[in-house]
Amino acid sequence: MLTELSSHISRKLGPEIHLSDVDLGMLLGGQAKPVFRSIGTDIVSEGEHNSHAFILTSGWVCSYKLLKDGGRQIIEFHVPGDFLGLHGVLLKNANYSIQAITPVRMIAIQVQSIVDAIARVPPLSEAILRLAAREEAMVVEHLLDLGRRCAVVRMAHFLLELGTRLKMVGLATDQGYECPLNQYLLADSLGLTAVHVNRVLRQLRERNLLIFRDGYVHLYNRDGLVKLASFDGSYLEQADAVLH
């Protein structure tokens, strides 16, 4: 049990921070419950306070907010290895929801374990702070997408970021990756309509940059995409670095 968890956390925290099994035991409070959720299920609901955070071990989820007009904005997609729901623990009420978009397997971590661990295990408190910083760095990058990039560039940047994150956990290569997102999810994430997402994907295909078909993103011309999107993925890695 600890071994599995250890591999996921270690992957996130990078080579410089090593948490002993004792530290992990502290985090878990002696129990690592695996939990399962089916497609469409809410893992965290906006407005509720949560008693658990999660480490995603398989499947994809998204964090999102609903708008008064019925619209939805997806904040981030999360892939295996990601730490979920910390905001629902740290804030009195979660300010956004998290939903499974494929069948999902996670490890649940009790709030009290987290609080105790932060207080008692210095390397862990640093590690969790860094996760929070990295999380914000990703949201900030997403914000740039919406504020200052046109739809085609936005899509290219988004799919490159996703590929980079998946590669970090062994779920992608430079050539491409499996991706369970449909055009409605992409639209909600990029602040576009599904119709326009379709047109944008066609454009990228016709320009021989990438092909997104049958749940697979094929990065046909990765260099061209990187150039088009001015993509620099260093913000994804630096959070795992040492403090000095």
Add this chain to the structure above:
Amino acid sequence: MLTELSSHISRKLGPEIHLSDVDLGMLLGGQAKPVFRSIGTDIVSEGEHNSHAFILTSGWVCSYKLLKDGGRQIIEFHVPGDFLGLHGVLLKNANYSIQAITPVRMIAIQVQSIVDAIARVPPLSEAILRLAAREEAMVVEHLLDLGRRCAVVRMAHFLLELGTRLKMVGLATDQGYECPLNQYLLADSLGLTAVHVNRVLRQLRERNLLIFRDGYVHLYNRDGLVKLASFDGSYLEQADAVLH
């Protein structure tokens, strides 16, 4: 010295978390240096690692990112009482810059003090985690602005949020507040052009909702604005609440 700092931190952390002067001393590592910056000066520069974080005691600053095409996206504006530059301390390299937009006075805090304090003072580590969570909540709200709201609603929501935050530190009333932002800064923040910002402000004025003139935001019809923008500022407050 400690008294001044204490009032600012306490205001941020809310009534439920009390940091003793001993805790604050730990945070400061025995020295609270006041520092000053003039308009346009960068306080944190993207790509650099920082040795200090700051508490803003007077003036306004903004965090932003520059784009390859010369454009700029402002991530947040910060007002007195705000904690700045934590990302430049926690990450190996800051992933966005921070700049003074008025003359600014801050208190500098050494990295090592923060690290030590997190390790040694449990309530402080919780407090800083909450600040991080609140910070992300604000960025998330901003993301909604850009992704799913039209320009007029975006502006209304933005100015209401700003008013709410300023009121929390005694710099605004329900009627309005002093605001040193020009239309170029607003444009960079909202992902619009300055020209369109001008038109949007005119529209809000002609609808008798608010008047933004001569550095003062007059919330002429606050209820109308709240309705227009579906504004709910609870995400600004909840981060300061107790854990249970």
Add this chain to the structure above:
DNA sequence: CGAAACGTTGACTTGTTTCAATAACTGTGG
């Protein structure tokens, strides 16, 4: 087989940008 979900395409509308010009205001040096 039929229904539901997802993808694709076209025609039209709308919000926002771009370009351009002018006005008001601020601070500076002669």
Add this chain to the structure above:
DNA sequence: CCACAGTTATTGAAACAAGTCAACGTTTCG
């Protein structure tokens, strides 16, 4: 005290990106 440059605000007209509405094709699954 005025002339001047630099910054900010304002407005109009044309161009463009993305949204909306609508229809149809394709796949999946019970």
